[in-house]
Amino acid sequence: MDVVALSRLQFGLTALYHFLFVPLTLGLAILLVIMEVVYVTTGKTIWRDMVKFWGLLFGINFVMGVATGITMEFQFGTNWAYYSHYVGDVFGAPLAIEGLMAFFLEATFVGMFFFGWDRLSKIQHLFVTCMVAMGTNLSALWILIANGWMQHPVGARFDMATMSMQVSDFSAVLMNPNAQDKFVHTVAAGYCVGAMFMMSISAIYLLMGRHRAVALRSMTVAASFGLASSLAVVSLGDASGFTIAQDQPMKMAAIEGMWNTEPSPAGFNIIGFPDQMNHVTNDAVNIPWALGLIATHSTDTPIAGINQLVQQNALRVASGAQAYAAMETLRTNPKDAAVLAIFNAHVNDLGYGLLLETVGADASKPTPAQIAEAAWQTVPPVTTVFWSFRFMVVLGFYFIALFAVMFYKACARRLDTTRWLLWVTAFSLPLPWLAAELGWTTAEVGRQPWTIDGILPTALSVSSVPALNVAISIAGFVIAYSALFVVEMFLMIRAIRKGPGQVHGPSGLVKTIPGFAAPSHAPAE
Amino acid sequence: MNEYEVFRVIWWALLGVLLIGLAVMDGFDLGAAMLMPFIGKSDTERRVVINTVGPVWEGNQVWLILGGGAIFAAWPMLYAVSFSGFYFAILLLLLSLILRPVGFKYRSKLQEKKWRNFWDGALFIGGLVPALVYGVAFGNVLRGVPFSFDDTLRMTYTGSLLGLFNPFALLCGIISVTMLVMHGGAYVACKTEGAIRRRAQTAATFAGILVIVLFAAAGFWATRLNGYVLQSFAGTDGPSNMLLKTVSLAPGGLMTNYHTAPLILAVPAVAFLGAIATILLTRAAKWPGITFIASAFSVAGIIGTAGVSLFPFMLPSSSTPNDSLIVWDTSSSLLTLQIMLVATIIFLPIILLYTSWIYYMLRGPVTTATITRDDHTAY
Numbered sequence: 001m002d003v004v005a006l007s008r009l010q011f012g013l014t015a016l017y018h019f020l021f022v023p024l025t026l027g028l029a030i031l032l033v034i035m036e037v038v039y040v041t042t043g044k045t046i047w048r049d050m051v052k053f054w055g056l057l058f059g060i061n062f063v064m065g066v067a068t069g070i071t072m073e074f075q076f077g078t079n080w081a082y083y084s085h086y087v088g089d090v091f092g093a094p095l096a097i098e099g100l101m102a103f104f105l106e107a108t109f110v111g112m113f114f115f116g117w118d119r120l121s122k123i124q125h126l127f128v129t130c131m132v133a134m135g136t137n138l139s140a141l142w143i144l145i146a147n148g149w150m151q152h153p154v155g156a157r158f159d160m161a162t163m164s165m166q167v168s169d170f171s172a173v174l175m176n177p178n179a180q181d182k183f184v185h186t187v188a189a190g191y192c193v194g195a196m197f198m199m200s201i202s203a204i205y206l207l208m209g210r211h212r213a214v215a216l217r218s219m220t221v222a223a224s225f226g227l228a229s230s231l232a233v234v235s236l237g238d239a240s241g242f243t244i245a246q247d248q249p250m251k252m253a254a255i256e257g258m259w260n261t262e263p264s265p266a267g268f269n270i271i272g273f274p275d276q277m278n279h280v281t282n283d284a285v286n287i288p289w290a291l292g293l294i295a296t297h298s299t300d301t302p303i304a305g306i307n308q309l310v311q312q313n314a315l316r317v318a319s320g321a322q323a324y325a326a327m328e329t330l331r332t333n334p335k336d337a338a339v340l341a342i343f344n345a346h347v348n349d350l351g352y353g354l355l356l357e358t359v360g361a362d363a364s365k366p367t368p369a370q371i372a373e374a375a376w377q378t379v380p381p382v383t384t385v386f387w388s389f390r391f392m393v394v395l396g397f398y399f400i401a402l403f404a405v406m407f408y409k410a411c412a413r414r415l416d417t418t419r420w421l422l423w424v425t426a427f428s429l430p431l432p433w434l435a436a437e438l439g440w441t442t443a444e445v446g447r448q449p450w451t452i453d454g455i456l457p458t459a460l461s462v463s464s465v466p467a468l469n470v471a472i473s474i475a476g477f478v479i480a481y482s483a484l485f486v487v488e489m490f491l492m493i494r495a496i497r498k499g500p501g502q503v504h505g506p507s508g509l510v511k512t513i514p515g516f517a518a519p520s521h522a523p524a525e
Numbered sequence: 526m527n528e529y530e531v532f533r534v535i536w537w538a539l540l541g542v543l544l545i546g547l548a549v550m551d552g553f554d555l556g557a558a559m560l561m562p563f564i565g566k567s568d569t570e571r572r573v574v575i576n577t578v579g580p581v582w583e584g585n586q587v588w589l590i591l592g593g594g595a596i597f598a599a600w601p602m603l604y605a606v607s608f609s610g611f612y613f614a615i616l617l618l619l620l621s622l623i624l625r626p627v628g629f630k631y632r633s634k635l636q637e638k639k640w641r642n643f644w645d646g647a648l649f650i651g652g653l654v655p656a657l658v659y660g661v662a663f664g665n666v667l668r669g670v671p672f673s674f675d676d677t678l679r680m681t682y683t684g685s686l687l688g689l690f691n692p693f694a695l696l697c698g699i700i701s702v703t704m705l706v707m708h709g710g711a712y713v714a715c716k717t718e719g720a721i722r723r724r725a726q727t728a729a730t731f732a733g734i735l736v737i738v739l740f741a742a743a744g745f746w747a748t749r750l751n752g753y754v755l756q757s758f759a760g761t762d763g764p765s766n767m768l769l770k771t772v773s774l775a776p777g778g779l780m781t782n783y784h785t786a787p788l789i790l791a792v793p794a795v796a797f798l799g800a801i802a803t804i805l806l807t808r809a810a811k812w813p814g815i816t817f818i819a820s821a822f823s824v825a826g827i828i829g830t831a832g833v834s835l836f837p838f839m840l841p842s843s844s845t846p847n848d849s850l851i852v853w854d855t856s857s858s859l860l861t862l863q864i865m866l867v868a869t870i871i872f873l874p875i876i877l878l879y880t881s882w883i884y885y886m887l888r889g890p891v892t893t894a895t896i897t898r899d900d901h902t903a904y
Contacts, residue, residue, distance in 0.1 A: 063626045067626045067627060070586075070589070070593075071623075074619060077597065077607070077608025078609050078612055078615050085680070088605070089858050089861050091597075092601055092857070093861055093865055095597055095598065096595045096599075097594075098594065100868055100873070101868070103590055104872075107584045107587045111582075111883070115887070116886065118899075124886075131879075159858070162678075162766050166857075167864070168860075170864050463605075463612075463680075464682060465609055465612050473613075476620060480623060484623065484627060487627065487631060491631055
């Protein structure tokens, strides 16, 4: 493999691994706030025990998120140096503000969450928990503003003197509709993960007949929160699909496996087998009208097919080649007004011109065959995007159904009467993670061949490091991350086995606060 | 002074603030982790040392993440060149930094002696390696590293990992380690009592003496090194393009700024005076808080010395000096620097405010008694 493939592999692996921990942090943080509010308002100590127990699991998970998150930030510099230089002016700011506004908040307060029980008043501790939850969610906001800009780069222009993208309108970067939709969709996905985590583990306790009081209460909270979250994640995903159809028509067409423009409203391929070589989707089962309604929220807006989009992109590649040629002339003779006019007329297609370099062409004077080849580069791997999207959507609807049933059972106070349902719930534990990872796969594989959509090809974004170095660092990460995963799972399972009653042990945690009785364990333990 | 120049200088100074913030705040975590196996004679004593930083290290580590983000946003080319050029050094840093959070969190979850000893070793390495890598990186920045650009500003780096561990850089690495041991010792002395405090004070004293000797040696060595001198450039408000200037090499070039502005000699002076004060105050064994502040000044002085010696250089190229990164051709656009400054002005005071509140709530020493009492909740 070359350095581009290896760098992508490393980024993909470390990002997907990092995102095993992030969504649970996002979801559990909110659930901790909910449970602690109940504790503070009712004064019932079982709710404090629940916050401590789920908080313990939150802490084991949080550490992994932090440890793997640093890798993500540094990796832009180590492995994507040209990218970092080319878009750092725009892309770096949200990351830096994330640190200032969000990560400092969550990381500073999270220590107090664990060590503050006997130093803080109830209200102060609730405040600390709220700050942690706010920090994690704000953190997601800024990361998705950065990611949204990669998908839909607004508010920036190319500056030839520095060979980089520069911010022209920062509020456009912040208010990027793509970023806003992705933010709410992603945090809602995190809430589903948190809710399922709490509900599944509670189901295991009920099946084992242990910790009944804590499990029932946790399950009620998780089922209600999970129902709201799963409804949100699906409907907000729909909103996200709407913006993709506007801003990234190629990604939408790939998700659909739709090679040719259909008369509106277009049908939705519910199943099919995309064949990227021959530009067809075989054995497609098509639901008439559905895609047109989903993607455009109308019946008369056409949706472009891949073949038609490639034809359009071929024009942009040719235009980008003119911009590239003009840029080379201007580099030796910056005062040439005629060439500058050509450059300015074609600069918006410069990224498509750069695609020519990825197919081995001279970007300033490509042949028609090279232009066609570069235009076909703009099609992402259709099969991957097609199937990861479908599995994600199916899982989304499954979550709504499961949370709805459990919510009904909770309202009827019959959560533990149907054992097979508890088994189903227990075995559903990994599914929200799977859905979240599939979501990222759809979004980021669907963005190919670009790191910044239409601006900078992935193949040109990498650092000038030897492929061997990247292979070695991948090996290092795989070994370290696998070892960590084993340790993390071991501690997580051990803590779950011990259960809520054991969390704070026999210590005199609360005796320093006047007015508190001795720590009362959950009554049913 | 034009506006772009002002903002570039502000962001140069803020980079210094962030690096000093990292060294002062996260530095004492690293120092405490390095000292822990030596000044903690029993398991409970080791836990005392770990729990002095237990509730705060996560927040402190954000200085590193913020530093990375701020360099990315304000100095994109510096971020791109240094991180990809120092590839394996960064990998080493990342892998050792991963040891630290899991070590803190997981060490005391099991009783077994082997388990705890393993994580003690991991925590020691997680303190030592980052401290060493930071210092080695500074040494290389002062000497320059081999890189060059083509006309699309794509960088090629021609050095190796072993090349980073040259004698001068290694000396800087050892200074960084001793400096953070001194600083960590001063911190642990603040937060403990009795035998552990005395051992921490002894460690801080010895480390302080080493800091003074080694820092002086590095300073003397630096006068002999080739330094970089800016001959011509596109102006302090020129575009951030590294190909528009000429740079020459001159023996003792790192001393140029001290000749043109002797006042900045105050910066290395602070480094020495801070270390001397740390030693004297730990000997006096009173006012541990003030001792910690003196140590922090020394840390700030040492990092500041590297900065003012290099200015306006940020990362010189030893192979193609003309392609060096300087303050006037490495920054983001004026608009980005302005936006980032606004964000910093809003959020940095808020961060300092809630961080102070946390430290206030955590005031008072960690003792073997508190560890025994909170056996199940402490690290």
